[in-house]
Amino acid sequence: MIAIIDYGMGNIHSVQKALEHFGARTRVISRAQELDSCDKAVLPGVGAFCDAMKALQAAGLDAALQAYIKSKRPFLGICLGMQLLFSESQEAPGTRGMGVLAGKVRRFDPDTGVKIPHMGWNRLRIVRRDCPIMQGVAEASYVYFCHSYYPENQSAEQTAASCEYGISFTSVVWQENVYGVQFHPEKSQATGLKMLDNFVHLC
Template sequence: MIAIIDYGMGNLHSVSKAVERLGYEVVVTADKEIIGSADGAILPGVGAFGDAMANLNETGLKDTVLEVAASGKPLLGICLGMQLLFSESEEHGRHQGLNLLPGRVVRFKEGSYKIPHMGWNQLSFLQPQSPLLKGLEEGYVYFVHSYHALPDESGHLIATTDYFQQVTAIVGSGNVFGMQFHPEKSGPLGLKLLRNFLALCGTASAQ
């Protein structure tokens, strides 16, 4: 069973439907015991970094997410959920993150390009041996974001995209992974990436 962590921010319905379509049992929940007993967890997110961390702290789900990561079970952050994995963000002030991945989240610098970065961009695989990229070829996925992550450790970068600069797209360290784009809205490649994550959870797919 896969737990999608409901802390009041995120595309919970679209992510859960994508997991269901891939043949996996899924529950959207804020119940700490259910999350802890799941085979893996997904942390989605849409909105502001500071608000998200405030919600995680107020609900006590911050500790739950950290416990999932410490347990060795696969954890996937999506969009804002990926950014929350990092140490801090400069979005509307300075905010501490979950600090599961060292690094910070910064706003795109003003330039001759549009902010937010919105649309389909091609991934560049930096670690094709990563289990998330198993059997896949580089292709296009769907992004919507005004802030992007700068990992301290280059080894945590699994894939990037180019949006007038190198932009972090997929990160990972041990059992903790993140995708800046929305895999559930990214067509066949997005679903294949999500399927590869789910396979790491060890749960049997009905498909």
């Protein structure tokens, strides 16, 4: 059973439909105790870092998700859901993230000449071919982005794929049982769906 975390800030139904396309049994949950019966979890997210952390904390889901991750069950953060795994964000000074991954979320610098937000299709550069959710994904595959902030890792080993947008930034993270994608796999056609398929079939 895959838990899809509903805290009022995610593309719940499109993610659920994509996962179920690959035979997954899913459950949309909004209470911490519901995580206990699930063997995988997905945290979608669209919106502001501060609002998202407040919503998770109000439902007791921040601590529950950290405990879930420590149990070594597979976890996938999508877009804002990936950013929440880090310690803090430039978007919300003073707001602590979940701190599962080392690093800070930063805003794209307009001085690099790029438009903000980064919206549309862009190519992946695969950094770690051994990442389980990247299996079968071709180099330079296109995925769909919509974001103004990106994770700045403190550990290069966490980066499974990167992307170029004024700078090179991490677009896929992987640390043990934790996966995160900055793009929207449910909107990324064959490439994104392949990654979700890989996640569904993780042992």
